Amino acid sequence: xxxxxxxxxxxxxxxxxxxxxxxxxxxxxxxxxxxxxxxxxxxxxxxxxxxxxxxxxxxxxxxxxxxxxxxxxxxxxxxxxxxxxxxxxxxxxxxxxxxxxxxxxxxxxxxxxxxxxxxxxxxxxxxxxxxxxxxxxxxxxxxxxxxxxxxxxxxxxxxxxxxxxxxxxxxxxxxxxxxxxxxxxxxxxxxxxxxxxxxxxxxxxxxxxxxxxxxxxxxxxxxxxxxxxxxxxxxxxxxxxxxxxxxxxxxxxxxxxxxxxxxxxxxxxxxxxxxxxxxxxxxxxxxxxxxxxxxxxxxxxxxxxxxxxxxxxx
Amino acid sequence: xxxxxxxxxxxxxxxxxxxxxxxxxxxxxxxxxxxxxxxxxxxxxxxxxxxxxxxxxxxxxxxxxxxxxxxxxxxxxxxxxxxxxxxxxxxxxxxxxxxxxxxxxxxxxxxxxxxxxxxxxxxxxxxxxxxxxxxxxxxxxxxxxxxxxxxxxxxxxxxxxxxxxxxxxxxxxxxxxxxxxxxxxxxxxxxxxxxxxxxxxxxxxxxxxxxxxxxxxxxxxxxxxxxxxxxxxxxxxxxxxxxxxxxxxxxxxxxxxxxxxxxxxxxxxxxxxxxxxxxxxxxxxxxxxxxxxxxxxxxxxxxx
Numbered sequence: 001x002x003x004x005x006x007x008x009x010x011x012x013x014x015x016x017x018x019x020x021x022x023x024x025x026x027x028x029x030x031x032x033x034x035x036x037x038x039x040x041x042x043x044x045x046x047x048x049x050x051x052x053x054x055x056x057x058x059x060x061x062x063x064x065x066x067x068x069x070x071x072x073x074x075x076x077x078x079x080x081x082x083x084x085x086x087x088x089x090x091x092x093x094x095x096x097x098x099x100x101x102x103x104x105x106x107x108x109x110x111x112x113x114x115x116x117x118x119x120x121x122x123x124x125x126x127x128x129x130x131x132x133x134x135x136x137x138x139x140x141x142x143x144x145x146x147x148x149x150x151x152x153x154x155x156x157x158x159x160x161x162x163x164x165x166x167x168x169x170x171x172x173x174x175x176x177x178x179x180x181x182x183x184x185x186x187x188x189x190x191x192x193x194x195x196x197x198x199x200x201x202x203x204x205x206x207x208x209x210x211x212x213x214x215x216x217x218x219x220x221x222x223x224x225x226x227x228x229x230x231x232x233x234x235x236x237x238x239x240x241x242x243x244x245x246x247x248x249x250x251x252x253x254x255x256x257x258x259x260x261x262x263x264x265x266x267x268x269x270x271x272x273x274x275x276x277x278x279x280x281x282x283x284x285x286x287x288x289x290x291x292x293x294x295x296x297x298x299x300x301x302x303x304x305x306x307x308x309x310x311x312x313x314x
Numbered sequence: 315x316x317x318x319x320x321x322x323x324x325x326x327x328x329x330x331x332x333x334x335x336x337x338x339x340x341x342x343x344x345x346x347x348x349x350x351x352x353x354x355x356x357x358x359x360x361x362x363x364x365x366x367x368x369x370x371x372x373x374x375x376x377x378x379x380x381x382x383x384x385x386x387x388x389x390x391x392x393x394x395x396x397x398x399x400x401x402x403x404x405x406x407x408x409x410x411x412x413x414x415x416x417x418x419x420x421x422x423x424x425x426x427x428x429x430x431x432x433x434x435x436x437x438x439x440x441x442x443x444x445x446x447x448x449x450x451x452x453x454x455x456x457x458x459x460x461x462x463x464x465x466x467x468x469x470x471x472x473x474x475x476x477x478x479x480x481x482x483x484x485x486x487x488x489x490x491x492x493x494x495x496x497x498x499x500x501x502x503x504x505x506x507x508x509x510x511x512x513x514x515x516x517x518x519x520x521x522x523x524x525x526x527x528x529x530x531x532x533x534x535x536x537x538x539x540x541x542x543x544x545x546x547x548x549x550x551x552x553x554x555x556x557x558x559x560x561x562x563x564x565x566x567x568x569x570x571x572x573x574x575x576x577x578x579x580x581x582x583x584x585x586x587x588x589x590x591x592x593x594x595x596x597x598x599x600x601x602x603x604x605x606x607x608x609x610x611x612x613x614x615x616x617x618x
Contacts (some may be wrong), residue, residue, distance in 0.1 A: 032487060059519055084528075092525035099520060107517040109538045119524040154614040171525055 005032035005073075006210050007056070007095070007178055012070035014048075014055055014081075017063070024068060026052050026234045038204060038211045039224035040242070042218065044259065048234040049214045053082075053180050057095060059089050067149065073157035074178075096171035100183035102163035106117045106155040112139070112166045113151035116173055123174050134173060142169035143199045168199065179203075180212045185220070197224050218261050222246060230254050325599050329592060333385070336591040337378050340584055347582045351394060363528075368394060370584075377558035381588065391585035400589050404571075408593070410480065411559060411570030417490040418555050423495035427544065429498075430505025435532065437510060444500060452499025457558050461492045461565045489566040494560055497551045501544065508540035515539070546609045552601025556594050 014026040026048040033039050041049045054060045056072055056079060072079040079090065099105040107115060116135035117128060124131075132151070139147035142165040147219060155163060164184060171179050181200065183192035204211055213225060221228055221242060228246075229239040230253065249255045301310040346363040347370060356364075365371045369380065384391060390400040424524035433445040468488060469477035476485050512518070513536055521531045571590050578586035610616045 006555075057523055059522055088525055088527060091523055097520075097523040099516065099523075101516060104516040105520045107521065107535050107539070110535070111614075115521075115524075118521075118526060118530070122525045122527065122530070156615050167520070170520070174525070 006035050007033040007212075008071075008073040009052070009056070010071045010073065012052065012055065012072065013068045014051055014060065015066055015068040017066050024234065025065070026055075029231070029234075029236050030070075031229045031236060031239065033210050033212055034211055036204060036208050037146075037226045038201070038213055038224055040210065040221040040228040041214045041231060042216060042221055042228055042232035044216055044257075047231040049231050050182050052231070053097070053182055053214055054213060056180060057091050057097060059097070084297050089123070091175040092119055092171070092176065094176055095178040095180065096159075096174070096176040097179040098164075098167050098171050098179060098184045100186050102167050102187065103155065104162060105167060106158075106163060108155050111154055112158070112169075115166070116151075116170060119170055119173050135169070138169040138173040138227070139166070141172050141203070142166070143195065144169065160188050161195070164188060166194075168196070174205070175207070176209070178210050178212065180214070182214045183216070184213075185215075185217075193220075200224070201244055218246070218257060230257070270289055319361070321603060325596075325603070328599060329595060330534060332595040333382070333588065333592055334378065336588050337381065338374070340579070340582070340587045341374060343550040343582075344580045347394060347584065349582075350582075360378060381585075388591050393578075393586050394583045395581055395586075400585060403586075404589065404593075405570045407569060407574045407590075410568060411572060412565070414486065414489055414493065414568055414570055417486060418494035418497070419551065421490060421494040421499055422547075422551055422555075423544075424516055425494075426498045426501025427505050429501040431509055431537065432531075433502065433506045434509035434513070437506075442506075443583055446506070449499035453494050453503075455495070457492050457495060458561050458565060460495055461488075462563060464488050465565075478565075480567075480569055485568075489562050489568050492566075493555060494563045496558070501551070504544055504547070507539060508543050509536055512539045513537045525534055542609065542613060546611055547605070548608065549598075549602030549605035552605070553598045556598050556601075 007097070009029060009031050010102040012026060012029045013024045015022060015024040029052055031039070031041070031052075039052070041050050051065070053058055055067055056074075059120075060077070065288065067080050070080070074090070074095065077086075079087070082090070106112070110118075113132065113135055116138060120126060120131040120134050121128075124135075136147045136151060139150055144150050144162065146166050150158070150162065150166065153168075158166060164187075168184075171181075184200070185196050188196065197220060200211055200213070203209055213220070215221060225242050227240065228242050230237050230245070230251065232253045238245060238254045245254065246258065249258055343487050346361075347368075348356065348364050351363060352360060362371070369377060372380075381391070390404070392399055392401060429445055433442045436442050464489065465477045465561055468475045477488070479485055509532075513532075518531060518536065521535055524530075526535075559570065559572035560573075561568045562568070563577050564576060567573070575587065575590040575594070577583075578590065
């Protein structure tokens with residue numbers, strides 16, 4: 001990686017602040033996205049992956065969530081400090097997002113075409129027919145078979161796969177440099193998942209875009225991503241090139257995730273699940289700097305036990 | 315097309331059933347039909363003759379059949395009080411009620427929707443708290459009381475507006491506001507909660523991520539989604555205004571259908587009661603029909 005990072009998140013903390021409560025949900029997260037690379041953020045639900053991604057475009061629910069420290073550098077600017085109108089100019093045009101549930105992420109009252117042309121006209125002063133031709137192009141680029149027909153259709157008329165392609169068209173339409181895809185295939189069946197992921201890879205090759213892919217599917221990571229970041233309880237616990245991390249995971253949590261992946265070439269008869277659930281930020285013990293006590297023991301499955309098993313040594 | 319035909323048939327059946335209900339109710343409610351027309355000195359024989367002339371001594375079912383037969387021929391009958399043809403006497407009343415009712419509907423949506431939107435946009439501000447509290451009061455206060463308070467302040471104390479009667483637009487202000495008060499309050503609350511609900515939907519985040527301005531998201535996308543429940547309940551607002559018009563027109567001396575109906579009931583003027591009641595049923599039914607057509611047009615899922 002000789003290039004400068006395109007998007008550089010440094011020591012980012014995001015906290016919940018409100019009536020008498022105050023704790024950080026995402027703590028000291030750092031990650032860099034280099035030009036033309038696909039970076040995967042992995043971890044279970046509740047690890048702070050989506051929140052970190054949303055905060056790049058200031059889309060987190062604020063209040064009660066606030067960026068409490070750190071920076072998000074893009075194109076020489078700190079995105080945590082830009083004005084609302086400057087942020088609006090970045091959204092969609094520089095950095096675009098694809099969300100996970102396409103059925104609820106599209107406005108049910110407007111056609112796909114209206115959404116797409118509105119997105120064009122939000123950034124460019126162009127006539128409607130220009131916006132429309134760009135919308136049709138974007139639909140085709142997103143891998144939609146019959147762009148003219150889909151242009152006039154409402155979200156309820158679209159299948160999950162087509163909806164997700166409309167979302168991708170919406171992300172592509174203003175030709176951004178970065179696309180953040182937050183579990184873009186979770187709601188879709190396996191064949192459509194593969195098509196969508198292939199399309200993302202092709203787009204990276206055709207347009208030289210950089211992609212952040214949020215997922216909890218390590219199979220997806222292995223087949224699509226260049227580098228990966230593993231997040232747990234709001235912190236980055238491991239990062240590196242995908243082959244290296246998957247071949248020689250250093251952190252017990254990464255090992256735990258890998259242990260839970262089904263393999264066809266293994267003799268193991270049962271999967272090893274990670275017991276219990278991700279501890280919520282308010283369940284973390286003060287200080288949050290417990291050493292790893294016992295990794296492979298048959299400890300109970302409570303959240304504290306998990307912290308003991310998977311917490312990074314400071 | 316089929317559903318339209320079904321609605322027309324149902325409306326017709328509803329009107330038929332209502333005509334019977336009204337016909338029976340006014341006759342079963344007691345009172346003396348001759349008292350309004352004949353002097354107090356009239357003898358029992360005079361009163362009997364009057365009943366006979368008006369066909370009121372016939373069996374009730376026969377009376378109903380005669381009434382229906384005339385109705386289908388377009389003959390609305392004459393008032394028992396002054397023998398005037400109802401078709402002539404009703405025109406002016408209907409016009410007056412339409413002016414009052416349409417103004418009130420306009421106020422309900424023209425004031426209710428913008429206030430609800432501002433309250434949602436500035437939620438938890440003093441403005442929102444003020445609007446929300448006022449709308450709770452608007453729903454709780456009965457309109458006859460509100461009418462009296464409004465007359466006391468704006469007519470008696472301040473002398474700004476006339477307390478009753480009909481003339482220019484000044485005469486319309488108080489009755490229209492009193493008539494629409496509860497509708498405005500309900501619309502404010504519905505708009506506010508629908509806007510807040512839709513602001514938290516996933517699609518708003520998608521639109522923000524695409525770079526659309528907050529104003530466009532709010533006024534185009536969130537508003538359009540929030541209008542659906544308001545349109546679907548617009549039929550209820552029509553019913554409310556028609557019902558309240560009886561009270562409000564009477565208090566403000568507004569010479570409309572409501573006031574005439576109340577007077578006719580008091581005088582046991584059967585034909586007038588029957589016609590105006592049926593008219594109100596028709597208006598409420600058409601209001602609901604218009605609301606469901608509006609809902610179908612506004613909802614892409616039903617339109618397609």
